[in-house]
Amino acid sequence: MKKDLEENLEFAPQFDGNGLIPAIAQDARTGQVLMVAYMNRQALNATIQSGYATYFSRTRKKLWKKGEESGHLQKVEQILVDCDQDCLVLKVSVDAGQCHVGYQSCFYRALSKNSDKKLEFIAEKVYDPEKTYKK
Amino acid sequence: MKKDLEENLEFAPQFDGNGLIPAIAQDARTGQVLMVAYMNRQALNATIQSGYATYFSRTRKKLWKKGEESGHLQKVEQILVDCDQDCLVLKVSVDAGQCHVGYQSCFYRALSKNSDKKLEFIAEKVYDPEKTYKK
Numbered sequence: 001m002k003k004d005l006e007e008n009l010e011f012a013p014q015f016d017g018n019g020l021i022p023a024i025a026q027d028a029r030t031g032q033v034l035m036v037a038y039m040n041r042q043a044l045n046a047t048i049q050s051g052y053a054t055y056f057s058r059t060r061k062k063l064w065k066k067g068e069e070s071g072h073l074q075k076v077e078q079i080l081v082d083c084d085q086d087c088l089v090l091k092v093s094v095d096a097g098q099c100h101v102g103y104q105s106c107f108y109r110a111l112s113k114n115s116d117k118k119l120e121f122i123a124e125k126v127y128d129p130e131k132t133y134k135k
Numbered sequence: 136m137k138k139d140l141e142e143n144l145e146f147a148p149q150f151d152g153n154g155l156i157p158a159i160a161q162d163a164r165t166g167q168v169l170m171v172a173y174m175n176r177q178a179l180n181a182t183i184q185s186g187y188a189t190y191f192s193r194t195r196k197k198l199w200k201k202g203e204e205s206g207h208l209q210k211v212e213q214i215l216v217d218c219d220q221d222c223l224v225l226k227v228s229v230d231a232g233q234c235h236v237g238y239q240s241c242f243y244r245a246l247s248k249n250s251d252k253k254l255e256f257i258a259e260k261v262y263d264p265e266k267t268y269k270k
Binding site for chain 2: 006007008009010011022024026030031032033035036045048049078079080081082083087089099100101103106107108109110111115116117118119120121122
């Protein structure tokens with residue numbers, strides 16, 4: 001079974017006990033990791049069918065088409081799956097500002113050298129989320 | 136609290152109900168996503184202290200220094216954390232062959248265009264795992 005998952009060409013995503021699989025959105029152009037979210041079967045189907053990344057929001061307990069509110073959609077160029085098929089990478093085409101905090105990527109901080117407690121910013125904000133999310 | 140996690144410079148990794156946080160290993164040089172694994176607090180501490188990626192194996196229920204058997208270590212150049220601090224990206228320096236199946240990355244297959252079932256290989260094997268893992 002494990003060997004099959006690894007060597008076969010049948011797409012058999014392994015959803016976890018909560019029916020979810022993690023999906024990494026990676027900028028298809030720059031290779032930057034933008035965000036990590038979760039998909040259930042319905043979100044994955046919607047992503048494949050629409051061509052735009054759709055996740056399952058664990059806090060709101062519902063499907064969430066990335067960018068439906070902010071406009072920062074993710075056009076899916078390719079969907080990769082790992083060896084044991086329990087994680088996805090989405091290669092996406094995006095505009096500026098993928099993180100709701102205002103940065104291009106959700107990964108805008110790094111652990112400082114020689115520290116296990118202190119972070120440092122490694123990016124600048126690319127848009128003002130107050131403006132984008134104000135209705 | 137959410138705002139604090141997002142804007143502060145205090146590293147406060149949010150382990151899930153099982154005490155785990157997902158960690159994405161990304162090639163620091165090429166940007167390729169190599170693998171995704173999980174860390175508990177102990178694995179994260181070991182990673183920070185040793186400078187080499189150490190995960191928690193969910194199947195074997197123990198710490199797993201990546202490469203301890205295969206020799207394919209991951210030297211950690213930088214640890215990034217996302218906005219809500221529930222996912223890590225490790226920028227790592229690696230040699231050839233990070234996936235136990237024989238590929239450089241665990242993500243060696245992609246969903247074929249216009250299919251929701253069929254995968255295709257997008258990489259070639261870079262080493263023979265039979266040789267590496269045979270004792």
